[in-house]
Amino acid sequence: MSNIQELEAKIKDLEEKLASATQKNVREKIETMSSEVVDSNPYSRLMALKRMGIVNNYERIREFTVAVVGIGGVGSVTAEMLTRCGIGRLILFDYDKVELANMNRLFFQPHQSGLSKVEAAADTLRNINPDVDIHTYNYNITTVDSFDNFTNVLTTSSLTDGPVELILSCVDNFEARFAINTACNEFNLTWFESGVSENAVSGHIQFISPGETACFACAPPLIVASNIDEKTLKRDGVCAASLPTTMGIVAGFLVQNTLKYLLQFGQVTNYLGYSALTDFFPTMNLKPNPNCDDLNCRKRQKEFELKPKPEVAVEAKEEEKPVHEDNEWGISLVEESVDERDVTVSEGVTLAYTFPDQSSIEECQEATSNDVSLDELMAQMKSI
Structure with missing residues (x-):
């Protein structure tokens, strides 16, 4: 009987040693991964940009602070993409709670139902990339008291305690868009406006630099210009941005241009639309309206006009003389018609x-x- 007990004790001792060795091996791997996080930030998926010669230093993404306003269909996916890219600090604004109706999003999960969207988002994002510094604010930015706090956060919450580098508007109503527009015009903050249409198959993003491009008030939507309360237009059973595909596409456009703006590669779009029904992607340049209703927008326009513009090299061209001495407008007639009888074809080819x-x-x-x-x-x- 004693021999059996001794054997069991040896087996138990071997199991303890094996478990200890396994734990040591796991700890060593974790320490190695932690050192890699410090040295090369493996959480960031931007290394390919450097390897392909698109950017010189992708790790600069750690230096930037981006605010995402509206953690809904587009905003939640946008926040996740930025987190996976290793953004330095992410600031989230929203005042809604997660509902089961939000499960059509690409981000929220049923067990998060009842939590505030910013709380649920922060919990998920920290598990994805603990390196990102995430701040959350659960209030409505359109109220008087909250608006003051909103502007204070935008102007003092970067990693250097200054204004954030970029603001991404992912809200679903015009009132919130105008609140963001007002704040950005007042404090000269650059931002992206985005949205998905009510039919859920179209969307857009718009880059707004106060004074340089059109702000949201320069060409307001018709219902705003007509002083119509948008709440009266909401239809039961209709949820804008209800397709995960459209939300993912718009969020992808938004984050792609965010990276181009922050890391300075490629060309940042001024306006990019998307229509799924026709696979149409309209782009355009939107100039500011000199008669914009926003006083601060007009102020920024004047400031931008006074900024020195980069000189553009223009090649000197030889002066072109008129075709005729008395031909004031330089008009000339050129024969372009071709006689079909002079057309030659290759061997084996016949004319219809x-x-x-x-x-x-x-x-x-x-x-x-x-x-x-x-x-x-x-x-x-x-x-x-």
Whole structure:
């Protein structure tokens, strides 16, 4: 009996040693991964940009602070993409709670139902990338008290205690968009406006630099310009941005241009639209309205006009003389028509239609000048 007990004790001792060795091995791997996080930030998926020569230092993404306003269909996916890219600090604004109806999003999960969206988002994002510094604010930015706090956060919450580098508007109503527009015009903050149409298959993003591009008030939507309360237009059972596909596409456009703006590569779009029904992607440049209703927008426009503009090198061209001395407008006529009879084709290729010879034309003209029946004319035309 004692031999059995001794054997069991040896087995137990071996199991403890094996478990200890396994734990040591796991700890060493974790320490190695932690050192890699410090040295090369493996959480960031931007290394390919450096390897392909697109950016010199992708790790600069750690230096930036981005605020995402609205953690809904587009905003939640945008926040996740930025987290996976290793953004330095992420600031989230929203005042809604997670509902089961939000499960059409690509981000929220059923067990988060009842939590505030910013709380649920922060919990998920920290598990994805603990390196990102995430701040959350659960209030409505359109109220008077909250708006003051909102502007204070935007102007003092970067990693250097200054204004944030970029603001991403992912809200679903015009009132919130105008609140963001007002704050950005007042404090000269750059931002992206985004949205998904009510039919859920179209969307857009718009880059707004106060004074340089059109702000959201420069060309307001019709219902805003008409002083219509947008709450009266909401229809039961209709949820804008209800397709995960459209939300993912718009969020992808938004984050892609955010990276281009922050890391300074490629061309940042001024306005990019998306229509799924026709696979149409309209782009355009939106200039600011000199008569914009926003006083601060007009102020920023004047400041931008006074900024020194980069000189553009223009090649010197020789002075072109007019075709004729008395030809004031330089107008000339050029023959561009080609006679089909002069067209040559390669061997083995035939023309679908040939130019009729002169004799056939003369016969046809003679036939039309005489009294000829319709059947005879048809027969002559077929013979040509």
